[in-house]
Amino acid sequence: MKRLFLFVLIIGLHFCYAQPRATTENYVKDALEAKAKLEEVSLLKNISLTNIGPAIMSGRVVDLAVNEADPTEFYVAYASGGLWHTKDNGISFTPIMDNAPTQNIGDIAVHWASHTIWVGTGENNASRSSYAGIGVLKSTDNGATWENMGLKDSHHIGRIVIDPDNPDTVIVGATGHLYSANEERGIYKTIDGGKTWTKTLYVNAESGVIDVAVDPKNFKTQYAATWQKDRKAWNFIGNGSGSAIYKSLDAGSTWNKITLEGSGFPASEGVGRIGLAVFNDSIVYAILDNQERRAKALKKVVDGDKLTKDDFKTMNKRTLLGLDNKRLNTFLKTNGFQEKYRAENVKALVRDGLVEPVDLAKYLEDVNSLLFDTPVKGAEVYKSTDAGATWSKTHEDYIDDLFYSYGYYFAQIAVDPSDSERIYLAGVPLIRSTDGGKTFESISKENVHSDHHALWINPKKPGHLINGNDGGVNITYTDGDVWMKNNQPSVGQFYAINVDNEEPYNVYGGLQDNGVWKAPHTTKINNGWQSSGKNPWEMLMGGDGMQVQIDSRNSDIVFTGFQFGNYYRIDLATGKRNPIQPKHELGESPYRFNWQTPILLSPHNQDILYLGSNKLHRSMDQGTTWQSISEDVTHGGKKGNVAYGTITTISESPFTFGLLYVGTDDGLIHVSKDGGHSWTNVANPLPKKLWVTEVAASKHKKSRVYATLNGYRWDNFVPYAYVSEDYGVSWKNIVEDLPASPINALVEDPSNENLLFIGTDNGLYASLDRGNSWHSMQNGMPNVAVHDLVIQKRDQHLLVGTHGRSIYKADIGFLQEVDFDLDREKLHVFKLENIKHSGRWGNSWSSWGTPNTPGLDVNFYTNTADTFQAKVSTKDGITISQANLEAIKGFNVLHFDVAFDKEGKKAYLQKNKTTLTEANNGKTYLPKGAYVLEVSGNGSKQTKEFKIE
Secondary structure (H helix, E strand, C coil): CHHHHHHHHHHHHHHCCCCCCCCCHHHHHHHHHHHHHHHHHCCCCCCECEEEECCCCCCCEEEEEECCCCCCCEEEEECCCEEEEECCCCCCCEECCCCCCCCCEEEEEEECCCCEEEEEECCCCCCCCCCCCCCEEEECCCCCCCEECCCCCCCCEEEEEEECCEEEEEEEEECCCCCCCCCCCEEEEECCCCCCCEEEECCECCEEEEEEEEECCEEEEEEEEEEECEECCCCEECCCCCCEEEEECCCCCCCEECCCCCCCCCCCCCEEEEEEEECCCCCEEEEEEEEEECCCCCCCCCCCCCCCCCHHHHCCHHHHHCCCHHHHHHHHHHCCCCCCCCHHHHHHHHHCCCCCCHHHHHCCCCHHHHCCCCCEEEEEEEEECCCCCCCEECCCCCCCCCCCCCHHHCCEEEECCCCCCCEEEECCCEEEECCCCCCCEECCCCCCCCCEEEEEECCCCCCCEEEEECCEEEEECCCCCCCEECCCCCCCEEEEEEECCCCCCEEEEEECCCEEEEEECCCCCCCCHHHHCCCCCEEEECCCCCCCEECCCCCCEEEEEECCCEEEEEECCCCEEEECCCCCCCCCCCCCCCCCCCEEECCCCCCCEEEECCCEEEECCCCCCCEECCCCCCCCCCCCCCCCCCEEEEEECCCCCCCEEEEECCCCEEEECCCCCCCEECCCCCCCCCEEEEEEECCCCCCCEEEEEECHHHCCCCCEEEEECCCCCCCEECCCCCCCCCEEEEEECCCCCCCEEEEECCEEEEECCCCCCCEECCECCCCCCEEEEEEECCCCEEEEEEECCCEEEEECCCHHHCCCCCCCCCCEECCCCCECCCCCECCCCCCCCCCECCCEEEEEEECCCEEEEEEEEECCCCEEEEEEEEECCEEEEEEECCECCHHHHHHHHHHCCCCCCCCCCCCCECCCEEEEEEEEECCEEEEEEEEEC
16 A cells, blocks of 8 residues: 555655656755666676677767877767777777767767866757756776766766866867756856866857857957757757856856857847857857858749648639649649649649638648748858957858758857868758858768768878768868768667567567668677778668667568658668658648657558557558558647647557557547547546656556656656556556666567566666566666667577667566576576587687687576585586585576586596597587486575487
8 A cells, every 4th residue: 555655645745746857956966876787786797798780870979079190099978988099090999988888979088197087978860869968077097987076967068178188177169958947057167177166158058058169269358158948749949048158268157148149140040050160369260050040032933833841731622623734644643642632633632622722831831840940040150250249251152061950969060270261060961161151062972871970180180080970980181072980889879679580580670770670699890891882781771760660571561751750661682662751631631740759560460550649540451551540649739839638559459350559749549449430538536747768558458558658858868658457447556676777668578478678778677577576687787778679589589679789689588587586585596598519619710710609598586695506417427517606696697608618628538438528619519418406505406307319
């Protein structure tokens, strides 16, 4: 009763608030401490996770730090993949932040003389998956240890600069919370290496500092760009009066606003994100995302002109009926209207009063399309030749196709230290000007990914550039004429993953801005593909890769796509792809599709496909035709420029066709027990206004369903996960002891109903008792966001899709066997797999090769830490190998090399008149036969048999 009362109390308190509250600094601090303690005592801390890639497409880079004395050494900061170090010009990289509490980075700075590294955690881009940080980290031993130096409530760091003459003097530009107002934002300065901080520039609780630039010859002269923004799940305003440029003449101790009225730099509400570059004591460049509207160009309409959707906004009925059919059909076909909407049909609908001309414009307009249809001024470059006193725009025309409407994601400018007229702009393409910004040309090439966020220019070798983008790192020595790709780290940002049932099975996944990929789960991450010409990871399509469903009858049939519900049915055997997105009717409000639109093949019939917009759609013919089987199951959306009021997750019970659940981004969960004929909202007992990240019908009990909710888009990091035993009528909290972090995924084991896994913004957890208690499961995986979890049933593998470190795999077969009381079990040795004998064990094809070494993993559980002895014997009792193992309380793994020890070999030869061949590596491996393993300790003993076949 106490547990239930606590849950009701928490829910009651939550209802008191109009909206979820941002978590406090102390809450985050306590969560990190709780996580560290849980990792220390976790029963699962010995279970290893193996990274299977991919690496080839990399992930989003936010910053670079290059050693100018030796540019073959540099650091690369990934948005959610940690910090990586290279000393061989990007041929290989080493992760140096894996032992830190987070992998989320906004900016880095290195004092090369002392090799002191500063990391501002929390990404500086304000994107959908720009994860918050925990302040500023510092390392003086190349990442072996990290110390948190404060600013823990800043969430996102825009820029860090270090005094080259005094590494204890550091300036930090903090952008602040992404989804809520807060005070810890602005400029912070330390003169004692981060022991204390002074806030020296503050605008307001919605405006932080996104960039800081320093005179390369005078650290006292600094410029800072403030940025006012307001991001919500349904709307993003990336501009305001708080956006401006400030200047300091005393090394960041005091600041003065310099972009005043009359300075030549815009000072309106339309000022958005600003990037800065300082050439010398007089020349300064700034790039601006100008959100002011463009002057509307007058259009002269003449017969024969192409129609646009705006024409129909003011067109009357008579004018539409008088349009030339050929002209109207051209408009309808080129804008993707359904086949049934052609000139004669549309005119008939208008003539009968069923639709109005304006409906043709509305048919094409939703918040998704408006993202690309905002007539703002966009990217503008300004130059000052008097140290920021006055500014002038460098170009006459608009710089189109650089930011599009995503200026909040870019605004980086760089000037060549050896040429004040050579500047570079980072946007969707990377462009260059050699005339001070009057004209530009693209230097993006065929192997350079789009969406650029970092650029280093060699001050001693013009044309040598290192570039960081959404697809990793590129290096050129020819000023962009030729680029090489440097994508060795496995830092993919997965949104969703899935598996098929092939042998070996394949893993599929959709990534942020890097498309959809596929590879066998046995994939090894190495450079062998460069000689074979084929990477084991195969790209299926581009864009922002989304969810994947695979036909279980024919794995060549794959359903996947890119953002906002643009899905396709792909036949991998023929290469044919058919678009399958459901289309609304003319006169009906456009469907709202989430950025990560959910799809699901019915477990009962692989011809039946579900897809969610604000309604649930069902196709009985693999997406060729669709039927809406629900009304709007959201709160109806909100006015804004981001699709909202959408379905985010779909589940169908494996017990009954048509027992369906859907969850939405605005906190609703609906159930239908009759295939969509009727729906019931079952979210009323749960916290309000949260994003439903997972709803999962149980594989073990028809009435059981799990749900996870996520407050990330409120800067609320409370974990929310629930189970219902009665189709959602009542719910029970199952994460009372989980360290605070938003939950993205939950999967129930198909074999053991007590075994659950949860993925959060900061790691992976497992429960062996259906959520009553949780254990950290991070061996081999850093503290990275887990976006999706899938279990391959036949091979008993857990696949972990991370948003920053690609995909991990764990063998969970022995966990599926757990049916004993963990507190009372002194020793439990799990069944052993037979292994195939090979004459190549311990040998290689040449003396220069690496020997092929076998191994047998012995998994056992004990309720007390102790020294255990493992003994391997033949069936007739000859002990051939012995070893001791210091076991933890929990699950342990003994790695047996399948070889004789010295005494065992001697005993075996004494009893068996035979010869044993020693391998090249000096070991003598066991011959084919049956063997017995005995494990003893903690006052108990168990034996298991295995065969070498």
